[in-house]
Amino acid sequence: MAERVLMKGNEAIAEAAIRAGCRHYFGYPITPQTEIAAYMAKKMPKIGGVFLQAESEIASINMVYGAAAAGVRVMTSSSSPGISLKAEGLSYIAGSDVPALVVNVQRGGPGLGGIQPSQSDYFQATKGGGHGDYRMIVLAPASVQEMASLTIKGFNLADKYLMTSMILADGTIGQMMEPISFEDAEIETYEKPWALTGTEGKRKHNVVNSLYLKPDQLEVKNFERYERYKVVEENEPMWEEYMMEDAEYCVVAFGIASRVAKNAVAAARAEGIKVGLIRPITLWPFPKKALAAAADKVKGFISVELNMGQMIEDIKLYTQCKRPVALCCRCGGMIPSPDEVLESIRKAQKGEF
Amino acid sequence: MAVVFEKPKALADIPLHYCPGCPHGIIHRLVAEVIDELGIEGKTIGVAPVGCAVMAYDYFNCDMIEAAHGRAPATATGIKRSRPENIVFTYQGDGDLASIGMAETVHSAARNENITVIFVNNAIYGMTGGQMAPTSLPGQVTQTSPYGRDVNHCGWPIKVCEMLATLEGPEYITRVAVNNVKNVKNAKKAIKKAFENQIADKGFSLVEVVSACPTNWGMTPQKALEWVESDMLPYYPIGVYKDRSAAKEEK
Amino acid sequence: MKTTQILIAGFGGQGILFAGKFLAYKGLLEEQQISWLPSYGPEMRGGTANCNVILSDTPVGSPIITAPDVLIAMNLPSLQKYVDTVVPGGQIYVDSALIDAKVERTDVEVFYIPATQMAKDNGIASLANMIIVGHLLENHPELSFEGTDEVVNKLVPPKKAALVELNQKALALGKNYK
Numbered sequence: 001m002a003e004r005v006l007m008k009g010n011e012a013i014a015e016a017a018i019r020a021g022c023r024h025y026f027g028y029p030i031t032p033q034t035e036i037a038a039y040m041a042k043k044m045p046k047i048g049g050v051f052l053q054a055e056s057e058i059a060s061i062n063m064v065y066g067a068a069a070a071g072v073r074v075m076t077s078s079s080s081p082g083i084s085l086k087a088e089g090l091s092y093i094a095g096s097d098v099p100a101l102v103v104n105v106q107r108g109g110p111g112l113g114g115i116q117p118s119q120s121d122y123f124q125a126t127k128g129g130g131h132g133d134y135r136m137i138v139l140a141p142a143s144v145q146e147m148a149s150l151t152i153k154g155f156n157l158a159d160k161y162l163m164t165s166m167i168l169a170d171g172t173i174g175q176m177m178e179p180i181s182f183e184d185a186e187i188e189t190y191e192k193p194w195a196l197t198g199t200e201g202k203r204k205h206n207v208v209n210s211l212y213l214k215p216d217q218l219e220v221k222n223f224e225r226y227e228r229y230k231v232v233e234e235n236e237p238m239w240e241e242y243m244m245e246d247a248e249y250c251v252v253a254f255g256i257a258s259r260v261a262k263n264a265v266a267a268a269r270a271e272g273i274k275v276g277l278i279r280p281i282t283l284w285p286f287p288k289k290a291l292a293a294a295a296d297k298v299k300g301f302i303s304v305e306l307n308m309g310q311m312i313e314d315i316k317l318y319t320q321c322k323r324p325v326a327l328c329c330r331c332g333g334m335i336p337s338p339d340e341v342l343e344s345i346r347k348a349q350k351g352e353f
Numbered sequence: 354m355a356v357v358f359e360k361p362k363a364l365a366d367i368p369l370h371y372c373p374g375c376p377h378g379i380i381h382r383l384v385a386e387v388i389d390e391l392g393i394e395g396k397t398i399g400v401a402p403v404g405c406a407v408m409a410y411d412y413f414n415c416d417m418i419e420a421a422h423g424r425a426p427a428t429a430t431g432i433k434r435s436r437p438e439n440i441v442f443t444y445q446g447d448g449d450l451a452s453i454g455m456a457e458t459v460h461s462a463a464r465n466e467n468i469t470v471i472f473v474n475n476a477i478y479g480m481t482g483g484q485m486a487p488t489s490l491p492g493q494v495t496q497t498s499p500y501g502r503d504v505n506h507c508g509w510p511i512k513v514c515e516m517l518a519t520l521e522g523p524e525y526i527t528r529v530a531v532n533n534v535k536n537v538k539n540a541k542k543a544i545k546k547a548f549e550n551q552i553a554d555k556g557f558s559l560v561e562v563v564s565a566c567p568t569n570w571g572m573t574p575q576k577a578l579e580w581v582e583s584d585m586l587p588y589y590p591i592g593v594y595k596d597r598s599a600a601k602e603e604k
Numbered sequence: 605m606k607t608t609q610i611l612i613a614g615f616g617g618q619g620i621l622f623a624g625k626f627l628a629y630k631g632l633l634e635e636q637q638i639s640w641l642p643s644y645g646p647e648m649r650g651g652t653a654n655c656n657v658i659l660s661d662t663p664v665g666s667p668i669i670t671a672p673d674v675l676i677a678m679n680l681p682s683l684q685k686y687v688d689t690v691v692p693g694g695q696i697y698v699d700s701a702l703i704d705a706k707v708e709r710t711d712v713e714v715f716y717i718p719a720t721q722m723a724k725d726n727g728i729a730s731l732a733n734m735i736i737v738g739h740l741l742e743n744h745p746e747l748s749f750e751g752t753d754e755v756v757n758k759l760v761p762p763k764k765a766a767l768v769e770l771n772q773k774a775l776a777l778g779k780n781y782k
Contacts, residue, residue, distance in 0.1 A: 006625075006632050006640070024435055032644055050434045054427065055460035062424035062457070066431025069418045070398070070439075074431070092421050115644070176667050177625070177640035179632050196416040196432060198396035198439050207410045209419040256667075263665040337670045 004179035009147040010077075012180055013103055013167065014039035016148035017075055020155040020187055022101070023049035024074040026063035028056055028082060031115045032171040033105035036077040057082040061089025061102075068098040069208040071195025073155055077103035079171075080121050081112060083129065090164055091130030095210025097194075097225065099158035101151065102136075103167040105174040106306075108333040116333025117171035119255055120307035125168045126284045126314070133222050135229050136164040137236065138283040140254040144178035150281070152185050159190040161232055168283060170306065172256040172335070232285055239287035240279040243269060247276030249348050250294045252315050253304035254280045256335065261304045264341035275345050283311070288318040295319035300353055302326045302344050306335060324353035361385035363394045363414050370408060372479075374567040374574025376531045377405060380473055381412055383537070384444065387545045388415065391552065397440040398432055400425045404446035405479040423454020426461035429468045440551055442469040448478045451487040451511050458513070463522040465556035469547045472513065475564040476585060483569030487511045490588055495569070510588065514561050518594035524556035526595040530563040532581040536591070555598060563589050606661050608746045609669045612733075613654035613686060614678025614699075619733035622759075623676070624655035626737055630755045631659040639667035652681060659746075674744065676736055678719075680705060695744060697736050715739060717781055723774065731774035738778025749779055 007015065014036045017025070025040040037053065044051035054060035060076050067074035078086060083104045093100050106121050108114040121129075125138045137157050139150040147169060154165030199205050212218035240258075243265055244250065253261040258279040268275045278294060280287050294301070300323045303312040309327045316325055328344035330336045347353075360366060363385035371377045388394050397415040401407060403422035410417035420428040425443035433441045450458050450472050461468065477495055478484040484497040488510045492501040502510075514528045525547060529540035540562055547558035563585050565577040572580060593599075610627060614620050621642050628640040641656040656669040675690050676697045677683035683696075683703055690696055692711040701721035707714045717739050719732035741749040756771045 004632060004635075006628055006638070024431070026431065052430070052434060055456050058424065059427040059430075059457050059460065062421060062427035063431035063434070065420070065424075066400070066418065066428035066433075067435040068431070069428075070432045070435035072435040074435070088421055089424070096419070171644070172641065172667065175642055175644045177628060177638075178664070178667075179638055196398045196418055196439075197436065198398060198416055199394065199414070201395040205414050206416045207418070209410055209417075211407060211419050259664075260666040260668065266665070335668055337668075338666060339670070 003183070004181050006177050006179055007144055008035055008175060008177050009141070009144045009169065009173045010035035010105065010175070011039050012144045012148040013077070013151045014043070016151035016182070016185070017101065017155070018043060018047065018049070019182055019185055020073060020152045021189070022073040022075050022155065023047070024067045024072050025049070025051050025076065026054050026060040026067070026074070027076050027078065028054050028060050030079045030082045032107060032174050033077050033079050033103065035174070036103065057085035058088060061086040064100050064102070065089050065093050065096070065098065068093060068100045069096065069196050071192040071197060073101075073159070075101040075103065077105065079105050079107045080109050080118070083121060083124065087130040090136065091132050091134060092210050093164050094130070094134035094136070095132060096208045097162040098208060099162050100164045101154050101158055101167070102164055103169065106168065106170045108331065114333040115171065117256060117335060118306050118331065118333060119170055119257060120310070120331060121168065122283065122305070122307060122310035125166050126286070134225070135232075135284055136166045137161070137232065137285070138166050138168050140168050140281060140283050141173055142255050142258045142279060144173065144176060145180045146281070147173060148180050148182060149185070152187065156186070156188040157236065159188065161228055163228075168255070170256050236282060237285045237287040237289070238281035239290050240281060241290065242277040242279065244276035244278065244294065247274055247297075248299050249273065249275040249302065249345060250298045250300075251275060251277045251302045251304055251341070251345065252280070252291070252311065253277065254283060254311070257304045257306055260336055260338055261341050263338035264345060267338060267342050268345045273345060273349050280311075286314050286318060291315060291318045295322040298323060300324045300326065300348050302328055302341070302348050304328045304336060304341055304344070307331050326353040361389045363388040365412050365414050367411065369412060371405065372568040374577065375405075376564045377473065379531050379537060380471065380540075380562050380564065381409070383541045383544050384442070384471060385413065386541065387548050390545065391548055393440050393548070393552070396438065397442065398436070400429045400432070400441065400443040402443065402445040402449040404449045406444050406446060406473065407480065409444050423449050423452070424457055425449065425454065426457040426466065426468065426470065430461055430464075430466050433466065433468050437467070440469070440548065442471060442548070444471045445473070446479070447472070447474045447476065447486045447488040451513050459517070459520070462517050462557050462559065463520050465522040465524060467551055467554060467556050469551050470557070470559040471544065472559055472561045473564050474513070474561055474589065475566040476510070477566050477569045479566050479569055483566075488513075488589075490584060512589065514559070514594040517559060522557060523559065523595060524597050525550050525558035527559070527593045528561040528563065528589060528591050530581060530586060530591055532563070532565065532578040561589070563591070606746055608659045608674065608744070609672045610657040610659070610674040610676070611654065611669050611672035611686060612657070612676040612678070613652065613682035616653045618653070618678050619730065620653040620678065621655050623733040623737050624657045626734070626755055626759060627657045627659065629759055630751060633751055633754060633758075636661060637664050639664040641667040654682065674740065676740065677703065678733070678736070679703065683707070697740055699732060699736060701732075715743060717778065719778070722777055722781070726773065726777060728770050728774050731770060734771050734774035735778040735781070738775035739781055740778075741775070742779040749775075
């Protein structure tokens with residue numbers, strides 16, 4: 001059996017990042033993710049890495065931009081209001097096609113909101129946040145183990161596709177402790193011939209840039225980027241199916257909501273309701289095929305979210321509204337109980353969506 | 354035939370987009386000459402701003418990155434902290450450095466970040482067509498201060514060198530100008546020192562270059578340079594505002 | 605399938621989270637599935653603190669406990685808040701030195717331990733939490749006192765080695781309390 005250690009979700013992200021070869025962290029304190037910065041501040045100086053507390057979220061994401069352009073594995077982490085501030089940098093990083101890892105341990109919003117867990121940045125993460133046509137790979141861990149493994153995966157994917165990987169976690173997964181193991185971590189490395197390293201007089205100068213004043217050139221850049229995104233959409237969707245084999249109803253939930261939903265699914269099964277769960281692990285690329293396949297066999301969906309209903313739009317989109325989709329949600333830092341989810345499942349069985 | 358004048362190697366052989374009479378060309382050249390003289394082109398990484406110099410990434414032959422508006426010192430920090438062996442400079446205007454990017458400026462100076470900042474102060478937003486800058490002079494007419502900058506309404510211009518010199522952090526803070534030959538020569542010396550400081554690991558060096566914007570000031574290039582002398586320099590005096598190493602030597 | 609859901613609640617500073625951590629580490633050494641979820645934020649400083657610990661031989665679903673098998677209440681507001689959430693047949697551990705009230709429910713097993721007073725009397729004022737944990741390990745059918753020394757050794761940082769003995773003392777006081 002692999003050696004297990006007990007870790008907080010936030011610490012697991014930090015440790016996994018270090019194991020993935022990340023030696024540069026730039027951030028700004030905000031609850032509920034500050035453990036990541038604290039862990040980095042403690043560890044980085046001892047392993048020849050850089051931890052730097054920036055003057056703002058904006059500065060920190062632009063430091064990430066610089067370090068990413070210089071060709072190193074780099075990350076920042078924040079929580080919802082801080083991610084809004086980072087949106088500018090996320091757009092520049094996307095427009096310059098450099099890889100970075102950004103962690104959002106979500107809290108309730110909008111505005112200053114609260115500090116309790118939330119999933120209300122789903123739109124921001126999967127649909128944009130910053131300006132312009134761009135995508136980020138959005139990974140939604142549902143356990144402390146996944147906080148670690150998806151962080152490593154996120155670095156690999158970012159380097160592979162030259163884009164930002166975002167870990168979209170929440171306060172609960174960030175703060176909780178579970179046993180984890182790092183033994184299965186696969187670290188991939190990629191050549192970065194585009195990086196700013198100094199020409200050494202041996203090559204033409206590299207330029208990392210998102211400005212194209214000629215519209216036809218900018219269009220081509222966007223086309224090229226979206227070709228790459230297509231490959232991501234084809235190859236990288238990840239999801240988990242739970243009790244879906246004979247399911248007549250399908251709960252869709254990610255992150256902490258999926259943990260609650262699993263309890264509810266088990267309870268509903270005990271009542272004889274044939275219900276299963278699809279848990280998207282990548283929110284972008286969204287597991288379209290899994291949802292489309294489910295739409296062909298189930299009578300309806302129940303989207304369980306810690307927001308006012310954001311992922312439900314993607315469920316409807318990718319099932320082409322073939323089946324009704326109910327929403328079971330809490331927000332502002334509240335989490336639905338398994339009983340609330342169970343009640344939604346019961347209602348769905350009665351045809352109440 | 355002997356070559357008596359040529360383009361610095363660090364400067365790309367393409368036409369610059371700057372307006373006729375704009376001193377950006379001079380300042381680019383000074384930076385490139387210094388890079389040549391120090392033999393550091395192969396390890397220099399430049400950070401271009403948002404503003405008139407936005408396309409500086411095309412004009413220098415070293416590796417370049419285009420930063421978001423005001424964030425050049427943060428981006429430069431990220432690069433320098435990743436590649437301490439490289440030479441990293443930013444080239445920023447007054448709106449970029451002293452308005453939207455003031456926090457990044459102050460904090461990179463406070464950290465004594467080992468980078469070189471070239472700060473071109475022409476008291477106006479050039480790229481967007483002549484709006485009031487954080488360094489526009491009291492009474493100065495711009496597109497967004499059409500009745501002259503009213504300090505009671507929109508505050509006073511910021512003296513960046515004087516302000517940064519109050520910080521413990523930075524190594525070298527100086528103001529130069531490029532309105533006449535003598536000043537251009539001194540500007541080059543300051544820029545060279547700012548790069549040499551970085552090579553010697555001394556830390557944050559900022560050279561404020563008082564420049565001109567004939568187009569948006571609505572003046573001929575000649576008149577604009579005269580206005581630098583008559584109006585800009587009295588408010589923004591040339592001089593060394595902080596030089597930690599020199600101060601130590603004096604002691 | 606055995607799953608024990610333990611909710612520990614009290615004031616910030618009573619070692620609520622540490623008690624939970626202790627139980628979680630014990631589960632780790634026993635190769636169980638575990639989740640440990642604290643309350644977080646400013647409310648922790650002097651306000652109420654609580655900690656959800658789930659020990660199971662199958663993967664843990666929701667880490668949020670809505671119906672605990674075990675409630676440890678270390679102040680009155682916590683007892684009042686959670687007493688009705690305990691599953692029938694569950695256990696409630698009450699620090700009776702701080703809580704005068706009695707549990708009126710008859711479908712749960714209640715243990716009253718004057719832990720805070722016992723801790724004071726024995727010169728380990730900050731370890732009432734561990735006295736209750738000792739009592740819990742001794743009295744819960746799914747838990748055991750065995751292996752506590754190893755957990756204490758793992759949890760107490762080397763700099764504070766003196767605390768090892770004191771924690772063991774607290775656990776033993778709880779174990780032996782009748």
